[in-house]
Amino acid sequence: MNKNFIKEIEIKNFKCFEDFKANGFKRVNLIGGKNNVGKTALMEACYINLNGDEDNYIKAILQIIRQRDNFFVQNNLTSVYKVLKMTFFYQTTLSKQYQKNLIHAINSNVNQTHFTFQEKLASTTIGYRINNHDFSKSIEVNHFKELIMNDGNAPYLNINNQIKSIRTMGLSDDAIVEYYSALQRIDKESFLDRELKKFDDNIIHFKIINNSPEVNTKSSGYISLSQFGEGIKHFINIIISIYVSENGCLFIDEIENGIHYTQLDRLWEIILTLSEALNCQVFVTTHSKDCIESYYKVSKKIAAKDIAYVILTQLKSGKIHAGLYDYELLENGIEQEHEVR
Template sequence: MAVINSINIETFRGISNLKLDNLAEINILTGDNNSGKTSILEILQSLEEPDSFKIWRTLLRRGTFINRGLSYYEGFYDLFNINDEKKIIKYNVQSEEKNIKVVITADKSEEEVRIKPETEFFKESYSQLFEDGQMEFDRVEILSKLDLKLYINENKKDEMVLYENQIQISNENQELDNELKRNIVYISPIRHAEGGLFLNNVLDNPDLYEEMLDILKEYDDGIISINYDSKNERGMNRGVYKILSRSSQKALPLNVYGDGMKKAILLMSAVIKAKNGILLLDEFETAIHTSAMDKTFRWILQTCKKLNVQVFLTSHSKEAIDKILKCAPEMRKDMAVYTLSKVNEKSVARRLSGDKAIEVQDHMGLELR
């Protein structure tokens, strides 16, 4: 695993001149709202394919934003600091093997564009207006335009032009640098509710599968197995994962279980998926009941160590941070807690080792958050 040693974010969203040095194997990010925790995870996720705008499309904080009437133009524009006249993203990541400096620029202008119903970029945005007769079928509009360029270590790697109301991006065949790619797995606070899991990775690892089942007894003490049912009983185009438990007469689809079970399976399967890579867990404690935290978190940390996974977690919860710090005492030497804050419009971080964080919290009565 190529461990990331430091991150220097000069400007990204609301972050300005933030440095995280001496990163550990397990890094806990905490702090007030809007202090930059999720933004740091986004920077790290971009390292999956840092030389392409393709990865940045997945980082737009809109979920299904296109379906809500918001365009790629708006999504990308929000990546830049709203207060800066010159739109630029700049960050530097130092790992054991290389130093990667990323710069993204955006030049905003206006351009006359001919809008037609069949124009792919705008078809969905304007289709209802065309149908209702509120817009002519062939017209010229003056649209805002973003000219984006992406540089790695001062070499231009990608570029893209976006117009306001653009909801599609062509799938260009860009040649990427395989040496820059990393295995990075990001889990959002609501991912478990969306149904995305990595169970195929689990089922390919029998020993870890058995360990997982033991942990999941915290959520269903009668659990026997998790299997993929390829039968199309509900008319869907794909099968479903089912849990066989002594508490029911037949295997039940995972989606009938509570959020705690779903989140635990998601987190544990993500650990296995992230083997020899980086795992990013945003508000990692969401949906996990406090009674199951110790055993679940211990397995996650110990398995990350076993599989060479560097971990970055964010949390607001004092209790969840305390559980992470204390669930596996032998791993405190591999932990660091970063408390983020803003001072005079600058982003700052206080770093504490795992042992020091416990001392500060338990014996000095100070807040880590």
């Protein structure tokens, strides 16, 4: 396994994790558990930890805050109200999710990272330690306004590396254009088109036209991707994101979002095959029993055994526990119809 893959992690005072440990992660990791148990928070902790350098660490934290609260950007009508609302919500979100002057620690076999927030009237200072090196950065409220006004595309937040994430709302059009360009540079457009035709035989191919994602169909010609259902968009997002995560890591939240259960086998085969070919570690969350069973079935079919199923459970004490099934344990649980959800 790649030395930059996360194999184990310890989390303290981050989101719902007061004191959490998990080990045994593999190349592809499916995370299950009840609602609000911390599946997305676990992926966010891994994402922050992997961005363990001076510049990207702060960007990763701020990206997560923006992504968590992104629905405000879409629902507010006027730019002035949007900025004021988001600035206020940003401050209260920090207070709620990241207590002031409390050290948040995310340590793994890859990086040892800690950070703390100190709020002031016009700015928030983030102090952070990465692998025993101390840094600090002051984020002014005006910078956050710029971030919101640009819908998250402010240049100082761009992270140009092979660590990518797909949230439940999917990728922005700008991200799709950027990732597809990377696909074109390695001449892999035909792979995406072939898989899309298997998904929907009405599709001829996918293209970027005037910086807009478009799908050419037999019945209606070119149609904006935004006019398609969530399934097609999610399918495209996942394939292009794996390619730009080569030698890195990809996080996918709620993988079954918009995907009919009959298409899950095809999707898992793509993920398991490409992640191995491109040396990419993948973390995925799900609520679906069908998704878990498909994950195991396809892994068995193509002999992909570098996998893990992680189930998060909240104990009576409030502590979050991680139960980890490697391929053999998952096989035993499903074949004998044990509960693995």
